[in-house]
Amino acid sequence: MKRKATAVWRGTLKEGKGHLSTQSGVLDQTPYNFRMRFEDEKGTNPEELIGAAHSGCFTMQLSAYLTEKDYNPAELETKAEVTLEDGTVKSSHLTLTAKVPGIGRELFDELVTKAKENCPISKLLKADISVETTLNN
Structure with a gap:
């Protein structure tokens, strides 16, 4: 895809x-x-779009992990704050508010960490970037 x-x-x-x-x-x-x-x-702006992509990706990944463990999240709301300093994106901070009936804190924290590390946008933010160019003068 x-x-x-x-x-x-x-x-x-x-x-x-x-x-x-x-x-x-x-x-x-x-x-x-x-x-x-x-x-x-x-x-x-690009940073806002990165924040939307990261929060959306992370939230869907967490939902997948919760579902695998037979939990049905009532609601997952993730806010992202992307920080740009001196021309560099320094961080993407995610703030999650979750309603997941019946889950214990330890398992929840484990799945949150797993989602943070494995959602495709988190991986992209650590990935190599390639560029292909065409110059028309």
Whole structure:
């Protein structure tokens, strides 16, 4: 399975602007710019999208592990806070609030750790990144 997304940027870092699109169409030429990313202008940015991807992936992975152990989570809510400092994504902090009837704390903590380490987005954040280029002058 492969999923695709596209970013288009025109102009300089501070005055330029771009848009993001996803294969599913959920994002369809969604605008983003310097002020959305580094200031308080309303709109999305790459770090916010990483947070959404990480929290969604982790939550689904935890649900899978709970289901394997015959627990039916009533609700799993995960908030992600992605920190960008000095041009580097430094961390993704997940905050989970869970309602899982009948589970003990020790098993719950074990499954949370397993989900954190094994969800595909957690693995991506540690992965090698490759780039293929085409230059049109």
